[in-house]
Amino acid sequence: MSLPSNPITIVIVGAGPAGMAAALSLHHQGIKDFVIVDSLLAGQNSSRAVVIQAATLEALDTVGCMDKLLKIGDQNNHFGVRDESSYLFSADFSLLAPYTKFPFGLVLPQTSTEGAMLEAMKERGIHVLRPYKAVSLKPSAENEGVIDVEFESGEVVQAKYVIGADGAHSVVRNEAGISFTEPGNGQEPDLGNVSQLILGDVTFSSPPHFPDPKYPVFTSIANNNFLLIAPFPAALSHDPERIEYRVAAGVPVEDGTAPHAPSKEYIQSVLDRCAPSVLNLPRIENTYWTSRYRTRAAVAERSFARLAGGGAVLLVGDAAHIHSPLGGQGMSLGIRDAISLGAALPAVLAQDDGDRAAVDKLLTIWAGERHKRALGVVQITKGALGMVIAPRTFMRRIGFALLRFLGRFTLVQRMVAYRLSGLAEI
Ligand SMILES: Cc1cc2nc3c(=O)[nH]c(=O)nc-3n(C[C@H](O)[C@H](O)[C@H](O)COP(=O)(O)OP(=O)(O)OC[C@H]3O[C@@H](n4cnc5c(N)ncnc54)[C@H](O)[C@@H]3O)c2cc1C
The missing domain is CATH 3.50.50.60 (FAD/NAD(P)-binding domain)
Incomplete structure (x- = not known):
């Protein structure tokens, strides 16, 4: 045309x-x-x-x-962030049912x-x-x-x-x-111990077992880094035999600048260091798309x-x-x-x-x-x-304890979901 x-x-x-x-x-x-x-x-x-x-x-x-x-x-109702030991807070999107026809995030x-x-x-x-x-x-x-x-x-x-x-x-x-x-102030944020984010769509040698099945997406702040692992809908996997996952993690400062399209080995090396032991993460089998991302706003x-x-x-x-x-x-x-x-x-x-x-x-x-x-x-x-990047200080431990306490309340879980959903502002 x-x-x-x-x-x-x-x-x-x-x-x-x-x-x-x-x-x-x-x-x-x-x-x-x-x-x-x-x-x-x-x-x-x-x-x-x-x-x-x-x-x-x-x-x-x-x-x-x-x-x-x-x-x-895939419809995902629960999103939670944990550290090595337990969940710090969570968002329960099903609590948004009175406000929306779609009380979930669509993955x-x-x-x-x-x-x-x-x-x-x-x-x-x-x-x-x-x-x-x-x-x-x-x-x-x-x-x-x-x-x-x-x-x-x-x-x-x-x-x-x-x-x-x-x-x-x-x-x-x-x-x-x-x-x-x-x-x-026009300044890029100081990222502390991480320099950039890396992302990859990957399959694992065996299905990872997340510690709490209530949370289909695993997100942790541990080992001075963060990690996200989100399964894609089965029918959208590049490999019909395996579920494909989006993984995302911070690149430790000591690793320098991440490559534009990080290799499987590069991503594995970052995951090896940031995955909390509770996850017992299997090895990456294949990568289908990888990238790095600056955190500039x-x-x-x-x-x-x-x-x-x-x-x-x-x-x-x-x-x-x-x-x-x-x-x-x-x-x-x-x-x-x-x-x-x-x-x-x-x-x-x-x-x-x-x-x-x-x-x-x-x-x-x-x-x-x-x-x-x-x-x-x-x-x-x-x-x-x-x-994610706050240094592991006494104040951070206090902050996390407070989050854990407040996160038990349904009201807080609804508030977090409401804010993340965009419904607070449309
Ligand atoms: C590595 C990476 C990871 C991301 N992860 C997430 C995530 O997890 N969650 C999230 O919500 N967002 C994420 N984003 C951001 C998300 O991808 C963007 O917000 C989204 O793509 C923006 O859509 P857009 O249509 O505004 O721009 P784009 O998707 O960039 O589309 C712009 C279009 O304009 C065309 N174009 C550009 N210049 C011209 C031109 N001069 N003339 C004509 N056409 C032109 C391009 O070809 C393109 O098709 C990520 C982005 C990247 C790069």
Whole structure:
């Protein structure tokens, strides 16, 4: 399919989870005059996010994506973090039943989430135009209030609204001159004894036995490091004979910088040192995807801007915020940005030909809400990171004892689940 030659209302740049959610949301709102483009020839085959939080499941339900996702994902009600001896705290998502149709986290690799969203788009006749790599945004010389989005090929698409869903290194954000910085003092956090995070989708030589079957995902803070092991749905394993697991751990400072795609041996060596003895972890048999991750956070200074000629730029997903994957929030937040933008746009477009001040007011409110939520999520992920990397001092022992005590209360388990689910803010 080729690019439209006349000016259109909206172009979505990027067809990751945020861009696809934006497309589904626009279609759901009855907005049809848009295109979605991506620089890659096909969707990324990269596992990354493994959980979709309840508030995001609610949002995806509004755009008709949930039947597909529920068929392939595993529903996880309990999430707990333990140390060598016992659980420090847990979140019981089933306690969220009064507030949501989806009182669980849905566990599945990002490739499968993206596959389900792409299928939902195709059913609605929405096709991603590929490969179109956006390289610049300029005010149109012929049409007031329109942006020329230029691609690497030299082709141009003209649109009144450009939705930047083009990930952490967003060209749309850069072209709009929107800064992207670490919230707070602008400094990256001191990670103490860990330098980066490593992630891998692996199979083990035999199934690991988690100490408490109530928690299908194992998460520990032990041996001066943390460890997460989450089983994927059986039907999604690369090896039909074995369950596949996402493992994540910190890279000890003494190991230096982790390779871009750590080997099986590299991951095994980190697991050997961070797995608590209670786990008696079997050996890794195969790795199917591995990566390393910096724990830097950054938030766009704003998610709505007008270019000099009057066209509007809106940011969703990683283009607007990045942070550590601890807490499993990144993709979920990006999808919610996009679906909420779709819901805000009918009122905007209704006034589009007349009162620009009214339009800008609506978009500024939307962008301000999303900015607040991004800062809230960065705070959650920094809190999780702080707990993992805190030095083993007397104060940490007191803090952990307090967590253990408070974590026994149902109210606290519900509060933790509520915050992690995103329902506290939508
Ligand atoms: C190693 C790793 C592990 C992660 N683990 C987790 C996790 O456990 N939990 C979690 O919630 N999140 C995790 N994340 C984050 C999660 O993957 C992202 O939040 C999510 O992918 C963001 O979606 P997005 O659509 O905003 O951006 P992306 O997924 O980055 O998609 C952007 C799309 O835009 C396209 N694009 C880029 N530039 C251009 C351009 N100039 N022109 C046209 N198209 C362009 C790209 O090809 C891509 O398809 C992880 C990320 C990484 C890298």
